[in-house]
Amino acid sequence: MSYEAINIQQKLGQFSEQWSPKIVAQLNDYHFKLAKIQGDFVWHDHPETDEVFIVIDGEMSIDFRDGRVDLKAGEMVVVPKGVEHKPYAAQECHIMLVEPAGTVNTGNAGGNLTAANDAWV
Numbered sequence: 001m002s003y004e005a006i007n008i009q010q011k012l013g014q015f016s017e018q019w020s021p022k023i024v025a026q027l028n029d030y031h032f033k034l035a036k037i038q039g040d041f042v043w044h045d046h047p048e049t050d051e052v053f054i055v056i057d058g059e060m061s062i063d064f065r066d067g068r069v070d071l072k073a074g075e076m077v078v079v080p081k082g083v084e085h086k087p088y089a090a091q092e093c094h095i096m097l098v099e100p101a102g103t104v105n106t107g108n109a110g111g112n113l114t115a116a117n118d119a120w121v
Contacts, residue, residue, distance in 0.1 A: 008034065008056060012094055014121045019113045021097055021105055022121035033097040034121065041087040044107035051079045051099050058093030062086070 011024050011034055019041060021033035037060060053062065054076040061070050062077065063086045069077050079085050106114045 008096070011121050012036070012056070018092070019105070020115040020119070021117075022119050024121060026101065029101050030098060031101045031103070033099070035095050035097060036092055037087060037089045037095060038092045039089065042106055042109045042111055042113055043084055043086045044109035045082055045084045046079075046099070046103060046107050047082050049100050049103060050081050051103070052097065053077050053079065053087070054096040054098070056094040056096055058089060058091060060087060060089040060093045060095065063088065 006024055008024070011022070015022055016036070018036045018038050021035040023031045023033050025032040034056075053060070053071065055071045055073050057073050059070070059072045061068055062079065065084055071077060102117055104114060104117050
């Protein structure tokens with residue numbers, strides 16, 4: 001067994017694509033994913049699971065059908081399963097997502113922003 005720290009900034013430096021989460025660690029059946037985001041995402045939900053957004057650098061918002069949450073570096077939010085949401089970032093924002101392995105970033109919405117859900121960095 002090998003034990004080593006995962007350097008989040010170093011991992012973020014290994015990719016430039018936006019809206020394309022990359023797995024950096026696994027805890028039981030959960031993946032920790034890093035992503036760079038900017039602009040609007042799609043309205044979607046995850047009927048089977050909650051989703052955690054942790055802002056590492058920058059600022060983002062998540063719109064809900066009945067409200068909105070604004071996040072900045074060092075803040076996080078849990079989006080409950082089945083709740084429709086749409087992330088947005090005016091400028092590039094670096095985030096960590098925590099969700100079950102195999103979770104598709106666009107839920108059932110699909111479209112051209114659907115990313116591979118098994119890409120490691």
